[in-house]
Amino acid sequence: MSMKSVTVVGAGVIGLSIAWRAARSGWAVRIADPAIGRGASHVAGGMLAPLSEGWPGEDGPLEFGAESLRRWPTFVSDLGADGLITARGALTVAFDAADAEDLRTVAEFVTARGHEMEIVSRRDVKSLEPAVSHNVRLGLLAPAELAVDNRRVVAALMTAAVSAGVDLTEDRVDDVSALGSDQVVLAAGWATARLCPSVPVRPVKGEILRLRARSGSPAGPTRTVRASVNGRSVYLVPRVDGLVVGATQYEHGDDTTVTVGGVRDLLADAERVFPGVADYEFSEAAAGLRPMSPDNVPLIGRVDARTVVATGHGRNGMLLAPLTADAVLAELDGSALPEATSASLERFSS
Known part of the structure; x- marks a missing residue:
């Protein structure tokens, strides 16, 4: 009996994770992408922070993200690569009363749904992260959140996929019907809409900086x-x-x-949070295109x-x-993953 192909x-x-997991489950897998490993995943910050981004009314993104975060330790263990996790825990800080109140709102919403978060005082912020500015008024700690080195993750996935038998190609796909496999998974980010116009996804540009300690x-x-900072969100993610x-x-x-302007604002906001960053070497500035859905759920x-x-x-x-990989594998096998119900396409079927 021949293997099923996808x-x-x-x-x-996303595509690499699906391909790797499908190959391990017995599928004959081919990846088609003319820019393997050079898309939005190459530019990402690597935050695994669904709790810190929680907000009242946004139950779908919170629960989907928290469930995927729960899977990450096993995901890393299965990949078997070193140095993927670069930080454990996330701290959101407020500089004024309005932002401090927002932190309390997030904490109340997220903890009410069974997730661990803790409001911490200015003194405790400085104890947890001495590098952070003394002007901080309040903090919100999410101990369970992680950060990963996005480029090492992509490299590890490529290695694992090839080891599992995945055929990595730089083929460009313009017509899904021309593909010869039994099944097709469209995981092309915002470009998925070019191949399947009924999918409501759009590109949103994001700039990111890499700074190296001297x-x-x-x-x-x-x-x-x-x-x-000044109404703009900023994050600092540790790297080795x-x-x-x-x-x-x-948009x-x-x-x-x-x-x-993007580089200027990011540097200014980063220095407000961590004044010592001014002594760092400017290593890289890059921009990627995030694939956004109308409601921020996949x-x-x-x-x-x-x-x-x-x-x-x-x-x-x-x-x-x-x-996502678990949900797609379930779809390929003819079922649906209950934990991924909020990401169902049916919510936009009308």
């Missing part, structure tokens, strides 16, 4: 640190050699140009008997990869 269109963290530079945060700082957000179509499900869609992960592709 073509995965897209080789970002000899003698002040030690940076050990956890992911997030804040709102420095920090990733992100991220801007623009600019498929433009991936890095702008002076789009996972069948569009026909042969085609499964997995897109719309926004800025949380890294976080949501394990749960």
Whole structure:
């Protein structure tokens, strides 16, 4: 009996995760992507932070993200690669009374749904993260959240996929019907809409910076640190050699140009949170296109008997990869994963 075959269109963290898991489950898998490993996953910050991003009324994103975060330790263990996790725990800080009240709102909403978060005083913020500015008024700690090195994750997934028998190709797919496999998974990020126009996903540009610590530079945060500065969100994610700082957000179509204004704002906001960052080396500025759905929940499900869609992960592709892979494998096997119900395509079927 011949193996069932599937073509995965897209080789970002979502497509690679699906391909790897499908191959391990007995599928003959081919990946088609002319830019393997060079898309939005290459630019990502690597935060796994669904709790810190919780907000009243947004139960779907919170629960989907929390369920995928729960799967990450096993996901890392199965990959068997070193150095993927770069930070444990996340700290969101407030500089004024309005932002402090927002932190209390998040804490109340998230903890009411059974997740651990803790409001911490200014003194405790400085104790947890001495590098953070003394102007902080309040903090919100999420001990369960993680951060990963996105590029190491992608590299590990590519290695694991090839080891499992996945055929990695740089083929460009313009017509799904021309593919010869039994099944097709469209995991091409925002470009999925070009192949399946009924899928409501759009590109949203995000700029991100990489800063490298020099000899003698002040030690940076050990956890992911997030804040709102002048109405703009900023996050600092630890890396072995420095920090990733992100991220801007623009509705600019498929433009991936890095702008002076974007870099200026990110650097200014990062210095407000961590003043010692001024001594770091400016290593890289890049922009990627996040695939956004209308309600910020992924789009996972069948569009026909042969085609499964997995897109719309926004800025949380890294976080949501394990749960998405499980959901797609269930679809390929003819069932649905209960934990992924909120990502069903049926919510936009009208």
